Structures are given as structure tokens and as C-alpha cells.
Amino acid sequence: MTFDLTLSGSDLLLLAPEIFLTIWLCVVLAVDFTFKQIDHENLAYLSVGGVIATLINLIWFDYTGVQGALFKDMFVLDGVAIFFKILVLISTALVLLASIDYVKSFKFFKGEYYFLVMMSALGMMFMASAQDLLSVFVTLEFSTFGFYVLVAYLREDQKSSEAGLKFFILGVFAAGLLAYGISLVYGETGTLVFSEMASAPGSIGLAIGFIMIFAALGFKIGAVPFHSWIPDTYQGAPTPVTAFLSIAPKGAALAILIRMFYVALATFKPTWVLLFVVASILSMTYGNIVAIAQKNIKRLLAYSGIAQIGNVMIGLAAGTKRGSDAILFYLLTYLFANLGAFAVVIGVSNLIKSDEIEDYNGLNRRSPFLAAAMLLFLLSLAGVPPLAGFIGKLYIFVAAIEQELYTLLIVGLINIVISMYYYLVVVKKMYINEPHDPTPLSVSTPLKTVIFVGIAGTLLLGIYPKPFIDWAVDATLMFSNITAPTASDPAILTSLAGG
């Protein structure tokens, strides 16, 4: 296999967002070194500016329909890639803004923090474009290295170091699995490009290889049974990093999962559907049940995140074009609700230095704004209409019903009821219980901005989801031929009524 690396100007255009972000993060680092006395808050705004510029670039690509593939299909820019890059960049911008107050409490390496966040974001942007197992491996590791450092950023805090170590060991293990899986798949098929694998005949080696790759990606998205690192890492990591971890890498890894299963493994759909059904049921049930017992809000959100990924995998289990639309839209709704909830957690922990749910007692009296925002985000996560989460869940359940996945559906629905319970427990503490310390809490402007963006997103996606659904539908046009919908067969309902 030879690589032809001659690039023309128009080819480079496809890489423009990544190139720009690379230059920008070097600039941020350089500014930090050169002007020692610069206020780190300004550094943060500089970073956010760069991320937003990249975002605008991508939105312009999406609008004008710039698409293409580079390096023998290793890097592809299509609707799905653009969607996930935008998802990653929005979360990066929000996380950077939410970090400002938190970073002030760091003793050193304040500037490098912003650099590392953007670095991870860059890696995830490449992940969204990976269409080849080699680039999957490289980009996945690229983005994860930034996180290894970020998770252990609080050097003085034992929990943070523990979190970093756990994350590192399990992450490296997952990377090993991924590499081994890739080598098996290459051995069986003789290619690394997804689209070329589609015609390969099935074999045991291929199956084992893909299961290993699935395990490695499952580690990234935190699906049961690959979730064990999540609660401790989420709890120990600096809260803005937890917020970042809870959405961006999951999105990027899902981009790879969708591509891999929809393109490379389209012919084996009946087999992998089962894989996702099981993983989805386990994630939803485990995540929701264990979340009930949590006393720490970050752990609660960690488990709720595991459950939410279970919901997302319902879309993969459906394995249709609509399933992929639903995943994209669901991730958007999850982005705003989840980041918003973490922003509230950051706000509270900045002020009272605690993440215990007990300390949310009477939050409504101390800061009605934070309490109301948290209420909205939790209700959206629970799927209460007309908030974003409801439309996301509805969409994903419709995709499942189309494919007659009734067991999955019933488990999913029961899980909604379970999840409502622990979200309401937090609501109860905020609104009903008396605060231990009734001093009012004030929220800084950047954090307020993040919370307002979260509120706006949660409401907008719920009340007027049309443009976003259209976007998701357009982005996944390339999967239109994956499997013809079988819903036109009236036997669906009949068979259901029979059994």
C-alpha cells in the first residue's frame, strides 16, 4: 500500500478548520509563554475566539456543501464529520468558558490548561473524520493523551491523581485492544479502509477483531460493560474536564462507531444489532439503577451519562438511516442539557467547594437562577416534554419501533421512569430542603453565559427542533441506502399482536 501525499490547495481547504485550530492553539501557547503577566482570563477568551472562528468555518462548509476525502480516504469531510466537529467545538467553547473561574484556583500551568483542552478538541475533530482503522487509532490516541493530563490536573488532590491513573491504565488497555483488533481485521480483509471492508466475507477473526474495536470504542463512550473507569474519573477530575469528558469524546467515538458499523459492517447488520441491543439494555439499566444510590452529583451525572449512552445505542441497534439521524439529534440535546447541568455543578463547587448532593439543599433559596437552570437541565435529561430531551428520546424510540425492537423499547421506557426518580431527588433537595447555609450564591458572567446557552439550546431544540432535525437528516444522507426500512411491511404490527 503506497501513500500519495501530494496535496493541492483545494485539498488543503478540507483541512482548513483543523489547520486553523492547530495554528491557533500554538498562538495561545506562545502568548502564554511570551507575556508572563497576561491575565489568564484573557487567554481563555482568546482560545474561545479561536474555537468560535473554527466553528464558523465549519458552519460555512456545511452551508456551502464543501465535502471530500483526503489521503486515500483516511480523512473524510462529509455531513457526519461536519456535524460531529461542530458538536465537539460547541462543547469545547462552552467548557473553556466554564473553566475560567475554576482555573483561577490552579496554582500553576494555567495557560497550558487551555492549550490542552483545545488539543484534545483537535484530536476529536480528526476522529470525526476518520474513515480508516489506522486513522481511527491515531486520532483516538491523539485526543485521549490530552485528557490523560487534564484528568490529573489537580496535582495536590489525591482523587484527581487516582482518577488520572485509573483513566490512564484502562485507556492504554483499551488502546491495546484497539490495536490488536485492527491487526486482526487487517489480517482478515487486507485493508484498513471502511468502505473496502464492506465486501469482505465474514470470518471468526473478523468478528473477534471488530468486537475488540467495539470494546475500545465502548470504553470511550462509557457503555456497560466498559464503563468501570467512568464514575471515579468523573468524580476526581476537575469538574470542567469532567463536563468535557462527558460529551465531546463520546460524540467523536460515536462518529467512528456509526461509520464503522454502517459502512464497513453493513452486510453483517443482523449480527451487530444484537450486540447493540445487549449493550444498550445493560447501559440503561445499570446506569439508572446505580445512579439512584449516588451521593455525589458528579457521580450521579456519570451514571446518568452511562444510561444516556444506552439510549443513544438504541439508535445504533435500529441500524437504519433514521437511527443515525436520531443519534445525531439526541447528542445535540444531550450536549446542551448535560453541559448545562455540569456548568451548574461548576458554579456551585466554585462557591461552596463541594459536589455532595446534600449541599444542594435549598439551592433555590441561595440562587434561584442556578436552581431553575438545574431543574430545566435535569428535566430535559429525564425527557420531560417539551424540552430537548423529550424530542430526542421520542425520535430514537420511533427509530426502534420501526425496527420492531420491542424488548429494547420496553426496557428503555421503564428506564425513563427510573431515571425520573433520581433526577427528582436532586430537584427535591434544591427546592424543598432547607439550606445548611443560606448565604446567597452569585455566578460569574462567563459561567452565566454557558448556562444561558444551555437553557437556550434545551428550550429551542424542544420547542422548535425542525431545523436541527433537518440538519441531522441531511448530514446522514450517505446512509440512506444502508437498509431499506422494513416498516412498509404491514406484518410488523400483526406479528407483534401475535407474540
Place this chain on the structure above:
Amino acid sequence: MLEELEFGFPILSILLFLPLLGAIGLWTLRDTDLIKKTALGVALFELALAVLLLLRFIPESAAMQFSERLNWIPALGISYHLAVDGISILFVGLSAFITVLIILYSWDTVQDRAKAYFMSILALETTIMGIFVSIDLILFFVFWELMLVPSYFLIKLWGVGEEKHYAALKYVLYTLLGSVFMLVGFALLSLNYHDVTNMYSFDLLDLLKVPVPVSDQLLIFWFIFMGLAFKAPVFPFHTWLPDALVQGPIGMSVVLAGVKLGTYGFLRFSFPLLPEASTNATVVVIVMSLALAAIVWGAIIAIMQPDFRRLLVFSSISHLGFVVLGLFALNFQGLQGSLLQMINLGFTTAGLFFLAGFLYDRLGNTLLDNCGGIASKMPLLATFFLIIGMASIGLPGTNGFIGEFLILLGAFQAHWVYGAVAVSGVIFAAAYFLWYYERAIFGPIGEHVPQALKDLTQRETIIAVSLCVMIFWIGLYPSPFLRMVNGSVQAVMDRLDHGSIASIEQDRMLLSHAVALEPEGQDRAMAIRNPQSAIRAPLNPEGRTE
């Protein structure tokens, strides 16, 4: 019921969002007195709009009136589609009426966090209005679920019982459990529509045009039944009700006992969409047995209650049994009686809850031990208590009589056994009410009755009088109300009688007939909305993707 009439003015949207805007407006106010006045003003304006709606409503018509439609999520065929017909029109008026009374009742009785309370009440009104005016299934579901949010806070924050936290959570989780099943039922209906037309739609009027295969109807029926039965609540899904009604504030109890959302759903969705399943012999026997069990069991338990609010809870379960009985008698009188009885309960059961509230405010609880001989101290209360109570047990001349009479007529037509068992419920009802009344209101003055016991205040009298006016109006001259519901009830009846396929053919014929007669059809300010669109063929231009 496929015909749509537009009004040229989005009166339903205004009805829907006015209370919500009012609630947001309250947020900006600080002065408690001003807050109360604004809340009352908003509620009265809403009532005025609802009365206007009732006056402009064309009676004896099965058409969907005041229709408004906007695309919401075209990819799934979900639209913002509002309309009222004979089935929902009276509920709109009732909800607006009850909200005014609740605000009046809460004027002095709610001191703690008054602003949040009135905001919750107004927000609750929006969600209830939404349930009655939505004819898109998902939009309906949105309001159905959304109603839980203000209800949860009302029970939790302003509840009067010790167990209010438990009650609030139980209410939310039980209702949620039922409604997720209902959502599956709705999705299956939409999927069936997709099988035939290759488009998605959750619009009731679209779904009515496509027959559901008889074999699938049963399954969908039970899915939807779960949602409705938990909310109604139909025996034995009622266990959340005693907790919520006894522990919650009076305002919430009035809404939960007075506005019959669950049974409304049967008339709105189950019967027209799933006529074969609704008339299925097994289904009818099962539901009728549940209804009879509720009537008899509820009434017997009510007799034994020492607490007036608990008595009302079980009497409410018993009355709901009557409503379900009338519905599943599946004949015109039964449906008509049930629909009217649902409205009646909004005046009688809800009225008794108000009276329980009056007693509670004076005595600190509603236990029988603390009452006795109150009549001599509070003659006004004793009088209204008697009137509303008599209406509740169906004394001729009151509204309860009309409703129960029609229901029993329907039940006897369906099968004499149903009627015979149900009649025993009427007797039990008289027993529990009169026995309680005698012990609490008459007789020697109880030991624990405070010396200084004020009779009804002016505000309370207004509440009681307005309830009595409605009770006697419906009781003595029900025909305006019956005329409003008749057209739609007949349309539901036709679908039940002829089954879905024949009904759809008939609707098509009627619609083409309406096209021919269009000039005469332009009654008042309304016009038949582009008749071709009412029989929208599968070729829909609005990009409803599959």
C-alpha cells in the same frame, strides 16, 4: 369528525398561552397583593375567553372547530394542531372556571411563597388547556406530561399532609409509568399510518382516515389504556390518588378530582381510533368489571372513612367508576351521560373539596372527631354542603342526576346486570354522604369544635354560590350543554357502530358532500378549511419524509 372549521383568529392559542404568560408576568412582580390580583385578572380573562369560545361554538356539530395548524416536527409528522369539538369544548370552560375558583380560594389560605403558588396554578392551567385543545397526539402527550411539573411542586411545596413528599413522587412516577406505555401506543398508531400512506403523522384527523388492522387494535388499545387508566385513575390503578388528594393542597385536589383527564382520553382517542378494540367483548367485560368494582368498592370504603377528605377521595373513585361504566356501555346515552358527568364532577366533587378546604381552614383538619353540630354555628356552610352533596349523590334537579341517569340508562341498555350493580352504588353514595353529613353537621356540638367558628366569608360564599349556580343550571336546563356535545358523541358512536373501515368510507362521502354544499356551510365567521386538504391524499406536499 374530520371536518375542520377555522375561526380566523387564533383564540385557542391565546387560551393556551395566556395563563403561561400570566405566570411569567407574576414572576416580575414583588407585591403579594398585586400578585394575587394579577393572577385573578388573568384567570378571569381566560374564563371570559372560554365563555366566548362556548358562545361561538356551533352546537350539534361533529366538526373540529377553531382549528389552528402549524408544522412542528415534519420529519416525524408532528404538528401544532389545536381544535375543539363537542368532546373537549366543555372541559375548556370547566378548567377556566375551576382555576378562577382555586385562585379565589387560595387568596388568604396560601401565605407561604404565594408568588410561586399562583405561578404554578396558572402554569397548571396552561397544561390542562393544552390537553383539551391538542388534537395532535404528541402535542397532547407533551401537555399531559408537562402537567406533572406544576402538579409535583404544588403537592410537594404546598401540601398539607405529613406524607406530601412521598405523595408527590408517587403521583409523578405512577403517571409517568402509565404514560410511557401510552406513548408506545401513539407511536404504533403512527406507524400503522406510515404503513398505509408511507408518511408519518401523529395528527388525530390523519390517523382517523386510516383504519387500524383489527388484530393490532387490541394491543394498541391496552397500551393507551395504561396511560389513561393511571391518570383517571381507573380501579385498580388508583393507589396514588388517596395520597395525592389528601396530602396535596386543596387547589391541587380540586384539579385532580374535578378535571377528568383520563376518561376524556377514552372518548378522544381510544373510541374513535380503535372502535373494534373498544367494542371487543372481552375488553368491554374487563373494563366494565373494573368500573363496577370501583363503584361499589369506592363507595363502601367511603362509608368507613372518618376523614372527610379521604371520604371524598373514595367517593371520587366511585364516581369515576360511573363515568367509565357509561363510556363502555357503548351507546349514545352512556357516552353522553359520561361526558356530562365528567363535567358535573368538576362542580360537585371539586365543590366538596372546596368545602373540605373551608372546614380545614377553620378546624385544622377534616376529621369527624373534630366536627359535630356545626350547622348551628355555620348555617351557610351547612346549606351549601347539603346542596353540593346532594348534587354529588344525584338528587333530581341537580346536575348529578342528569349525568347518573343517562349513564344508568346506557348501562341498562348494555346489559341489565351492569345497571343493577351500578344502582347499588347510588344507594351507597347516599349512605356515605348522608351519614357523614348527619354526624358532622347536625347533632350535638362536638367536643373539639372551637367556640369561635366563623361562617363562610364573602369570598368563600362567592365560590359556593357560583358552584351552586352551575349545579342547578345543568340540573334544570341541561339542553344547551347536551346540544354542544351531541354532534361529536354521535360521530364517536357512528365509528363504534360501523367499525373503522366503514366509518372512513362514510367520512369521505360526507366530506365530498360538504364540498358541494360549501356556500351554505359558511356559518358565522367560520369557513370550511380547504376541503381538499381534509381528505389529504397520501401525496402530501409538506415533505413528510418516511
